[in-house]
Amino acid sequence: METLEKNDIKSQFLDLFSTEDISKNPVRYKALEHLMHIPAPTTKDEFWRYTRVNKLLKKNYQLPGYEVAEFDQSILKKLPLNNEESTLVFVNGVFAKDYSKIVNASIDLIPFSDALVEQKYQSFYNKLANNQKRFFDAVNTAFHNSGYILGVPTLSNEKVQIIQIITNDNLLLIPRNLILADTGAKITIKEFFINQSGVENALINQLSEIVLMPNSTCNYYKYQNLSNNALIDTTHILQNQDSAYNTHLASYNTAFIRNNTLVQSSGENTTTTVNGATLTKENEHIDQHIFIDHQQPNCYSNQLFRTIADDKSTAVFNGKVMVRQDAQKINAFQSNANILLSDFANIYAKPELEIYADDVKCSHGSSTGQLDEEALFYLRARGIKEKTAQKMLISAFLNDTIDNIEDDTYTAFISQEIEQLIQ
Amino acid sequence: MKLLEVKNLHAAIDGNEILKGINLTVNEGEVHAIMGPNGSGKSTLSAVLAGKDDYEITEGEVLFKGKNLFDLEPEERAAEGLFLAFQYPVEIPGVSNMNFLKTAVNEIREYKGLEPLSAKDFIKLIKEKAKLVELDPKFLQRAVNEGFSGGEKKRNEIFQMAVLDPKLAILDETDSGLDIDALRIVANGVNKLRRPDNATIVITHYQRLLDYIVPDIVHVLYNGKIVKTGDKNFAMELEEKGYDWIKESV
Numbered sequence: 001m002e003t004l005e006k007n008d009i010k011s012q013f014l015d016l017f018s019t020e021d022i023s024k025n026p027v028r029y030k031a032l033e034h035l036m037h038i039p040a041p042t043t044k045d046e047f048w049r050y051t052r053v054n055k056l057l058k059k060n061y062q063l064p065g066y067e068v069a070e071f072d073q074s075i076l077k078k079l080p081l082n083n084e085e086s087t088l089v090f091v092n093g094v095f096a097k098d099y100s101k102i103v104n105a106s107i108d109l110i111p112f113s114d115a116l117v118e119q120k121y122q123s124f125y126n127k128l129a130n131n132q133k134r135f136f137d138a139v140n141t142a143f144h145n146s147g148y149i150l151g152v153p154t155l156s157n158e159k160v161q162i163i164q165i166i167t168n169d170n171l172l173l174i175p176r177n178l179i180l181a182d183t184g185a186k187i188t189i190k191e192f193f194i195n196q197s198g199v200e201n202a203l204i205n206q207l208s209e210i211v212l213m214p215n216s217t218c219n220y221y222k223y224q225n226l227s228n229n230a231l232i233d234t235t236h237i238l239q240n241q242d243s244a245y246n247t248h249l250a251s252y253n254t255a256f257i258r259n260n261t262l263v264q265s266s267g268e269n270t271t272t273t274v275n276g277a278t279l280t281k282e283n284e285h286i287d288q289h290i291f292i293d294h295q296q297p298n299c300y301s302n303q304l305f306r307t308i309a310d311d312k313s314t315a316v317f318n319g320k321v322m323v324r325q326d327a328q329k330i331n332a333f334q335s336n337a338n339i340l341l342s343d344f345a346n347i348y349a350k351p352e353l354e355i356y357a358d359d360v361k362c363s364h365g366s367s368t369g370q371l372d373e374e375a376l377f378y379l380r381a382r383g384i385k386e387k388t389a390q391k392m393l394i395s396a397f398l399n400d401t402i403d404n405i406e407d408d409t410y411t412a413f414i415s416q417e418i419e420q421l422i423q
Numbered sequence: 424m425k426l427l428e429v430k431n432l433h434a435a436i437d438g439n440e441i442l443k444g445i446n447l448t449v450n451e452g453e454v455h456a457i458m459g460p461n462g463s464g465k466s467t468l469s470a471v472l473a474g475k476d477d478y479e480i481t482e483g484e485v486l487f488k489g490k491n492l493f494d495l496e497p498e499e500r501a502a503e504g505l506f507l508a509f510q511y512p513v514e515i516p517g518v519s520n521m522n523f524l525k526t527a528v529n530e531i532r533e534y535k536g537l538e539p540l541s542a543k544d545f546i547k548l549i550k551e552k553a554k555l556v557e558l559d560p561k562f563l564q565r566a567v568n569e570g571f572s573g574g575e576k577k578r579n580e581i582f583q584m585a586v587l588d589p590k591l592a593i594l595d596e597t598d599s600g601l602d603i604d605a606l607r608i609v610a611n612g613v614n615k616l617r618r619p620d621n622a623t624i625v626i627t628h629y630q631r632l633l634d635y636i637v638p639d640i641v642h643v644l645y646n647g648k649i650v651k652t653g654d655k656n657f658a659m660e661l662e663e664k665g666y667d668w669i670k671e672s673v
Contacts, residue, residue, distance in 0.1 A: 388526060
């Protein structure tokens with residue numbers, strides 16, 4: 001194993017981990033070897049042009065312990081949880097058995113373990129993560145210290161809730177998830193990233209690999225509300241024929257978020273919906289990065305992102321659709337609209353289409369502006385206070401993204417939170 | 424009682440004077456028509472009264488129920504009972520008509536120091552007023568004006584007027600873009616809302632609407648000033664002769 005130069009920004013970050021443990025597991029060790037050759041991303045990197053991570057990598061972090069930490073349980077009560085759904089709760093990455101439950105024994109829903117992967121999920125594990133090229137993928141593969149495996153058998157329909165609670169300052173949490181929907185199965189996942197009040201400076205680097213077998217469906221709703229902590233969340237999705245992936249990202253009230261939603265459509269007749277609502281305030285920085293790779297014909301994808309940026313915050317949208325030469329009859333749409341509420345906020349929007357097939361229908365639209373003055377005046381002319389009118393327009397704007405969430409309680413919750421956030 | 428007193432009102436946009444000394448008094452129980460050729464300042468007058476801040480008031484004053492109108496924000500004017508039916512009603516995606524009206528009704532009640540309406544009373548009010556303008560209640564679940572036809576938008580304006588029950592309603596070119604059936608429905612609605620204690624200003628280019636909403640007083644606005652005032656027959660005369668003779672005689 002090579003050693004790193006001390007002045008490399010990733011050196012301090014990597015010093016946390018004991019390479020001895022890593023070397024026992026060939027997959028982890030291989031990723032670590034890659035990591036030695038991959039520089040941490042900088043703004044010279046096209047995919048990271050508007051998002052700096054060097055400050056995050058320079059901070060001092062602590063790895064999670066082995067015990068379930070005490071936590072303020074009222075934070076669970078605020079979430080729109082359904083008691084009839086299987087639930088995994090993690091506290092600082094440690095599986096909290098007492099708060100978790102499985103309602104259906106025919107599914108696999110378990111904390112991540114290298115052993116289980118070897119027995120049952122070997123042919124799916126680490127096939128989508130790109131450890132050779134992606135820095136945070138390699139970090140995750142080498143050092144993951146939390147996460148879950150979810151396997152849903154053929155033709156079953158399962159709903160699960162995943163809750164990751166942070167209660168330690170400076171925590172370095174690295175969840176690794178593997179999700180497999182077998183032929184004709186349907187999975188709905190609600191994932192909540194939350195922190196105990198006052199906790200700060202944690203860094204989470206999550207990586208999920210999702211494999212959708214033919215005719216299966218995965219709905220993945222991500223709730224990211226982490227106050228003064230940072231989240232880098234990479235989701236690799238492999239879609240086989242006739243499968244559907246629908247995701248919604250609710251990203252707000254968090255110092256730093258970088259989401260990578262990376263879809264490979266490798267079968268015909270797939271459907272992909274990637275929606276998100278971003279709200280940034282103060283000095284927050286939230287970056288939504290989406291890449292949909294259409295490799296096969298007759299598929300549909302749609303991206304709908306709405307962003308509100310206030311104060312000195314920064315929001316980034318970079319949605320890319322690639323249509324390969326053989327992928328004819330693709331319908332791929334992208335809509336991104338952004339509203340700046342302050343003169344000091346920044347929004348970077350970069351919609352991209354890269355098309356090599358000739359018989360496709362693709363569109364992308366992106367706009368950035370202020371709240372619609374005409375609409376604002378119309379509401380005020382009916383007796384609605386300026387502040388209320390602004391709130392109505394902002395929530396209507398963000399709520400545009402939640403229409404296709406198949407969970408009314410969750411939808412209502414997001415909508416309510418958005419309303420509260422725009423006081 | 425005097426509802427509205429406009430005294431020597433001058434208003435400009437980007438340094439261009441559009442209103443050049445308007446004088447107008449509207450009493451309770453009256454219907455005024457303001458007519459005039461395109462570009463005479465009709466819509467500017469309604470926008471200035473409703474509180475659109477694109478315009479600069481350079482001279483004069485406006486009293487509404489004795490209060491200085493320009494001291495009030497647009498929402499306060501509305502809460503005091505001023506209503507503008509927009510010439511081009513705005514589409515607001517994501518905000519349902521129901522939520523919009525409920526918020527408006529309750530914010531106005533709050534301004535007046537009243538408790539919010541209960542859900543039951545609100546629905547009752549809405550249903551009753553929807554009938555008045557022959558509106559399908561399904562329409563209430565739709566987003567404000569989104570995808571509405573021209574006629575539906577205008578009907579929605581009058582419906583809002585019915586719900587908010589203003590002291591003074593200003594109808595800005597409400598007849599533009601309406602076919603004859605829609606015009607009849609809209610005018611019927613307005614007539615049913617007439618009371619001895621409220622008033623209406625109908626702004627229009629054509630006399631046609633005034634066959635349905637019969638005015639007490641007709642004004643001609645030309646080049647930023649009211650140049651002639653008469654009774655309802657004056658409107659017919661205008662329709663016959665057109666505006667050119669007015670332009671020549673001023």
